[in-house]
Amino acid sequence: MATAPSALEINRFLDQAVRLAAANVDAGGGPFGALVVTSDGRIHEGVNHVTRDNDPTAHAEVVAIRAAAAASANFDLSGSVLYASCEPCPLCLAAALWARVDRVYFAADRHAAAAAGFDDALFYEYFEGTQPDLMPVRHTAVPASGVPFVAWRDNPDRVEY
Numbered sequence: 001m002a003t004a005p006s007a008l009e010i011n012r013f014l015d016q017a018v019r020l021a022a023a024n025v026d027a028g029g030g031p032f033g034a035l036v037v038t039s040d041g042r043i044h045e046g047v048n049h050v051t052r053d054n055d056p057t058a059h060a061e062v063v064a065i066r067a068a069a070a071a072s073a074n075f076d077l078s079g080s081v082l083y084a085s086c087e088p089c090p091l092c093l094a095a096a097l098w099a100r101v102d103r104v105y106f107a108a109d110r111h112a113a114a115a116a117g118f119d120d121a122l123f124y125e126y127f128e129g130t131q132p133d134l135m136p137v138r139h140t141a142v143p144a145s146g147v148p149f150v151a152w153r154d155n156p157d158r159v160e161y
């Protein structure tokens with residue numbers, strides 16, 4: 001894991017993410033901006049494109065992660081840092097985990113997002129188990145459930161991630 005950025009760097013990149021978020025509102029989008037700084041020092045920006053692209057997963061952090069991965073030609077962003085104008089929601093956190101991002105810094109928190117009408121805090125409660133009715137998830141095993149995993153394990157050419 002890379003060493004932690006300095007307080008100066010953290011503040012600079014968070015300011016940049018907040019500026020991106022504000023500019024995105026001016027452009028008609030959601031009030032979220034993010035940066036991924038990859039291990040080579042390059043900065044990859046993202047803003048919320050949910051309504052622009054009709055893509056509910058196009059959160060600023062996910063857009064920045066996708067940009068960083070595409071520019072790096074690598075799905076593994078180990079050594080990189082994510083800076084977000086607002087606390088990453090569970091979707092964004094999961095994306096950062098799958099991207100193997102080293103660290104995350106954010107400016108506003110989930111309660112500020114809630115005050116602006118966003119469900120980030122509610123979805124955290126869902127994952128904490130206090131809002132189970134929001135979206136029931138049921139396990140129903142079928143006989144072929146394990147077939148794809150056997151095929152994966154048996155494939156010597158698999159690319160692990």
Ligand SMILES: Nc1nc2[nH]cnc2c(=O)[nH]1
Nearest residue numbers: 032048059060087088089
């Ligand atoms: N952190 C974060 N929270 C959101 N809630 C709705 N959209 C977003 C987004 O793009 N980023």
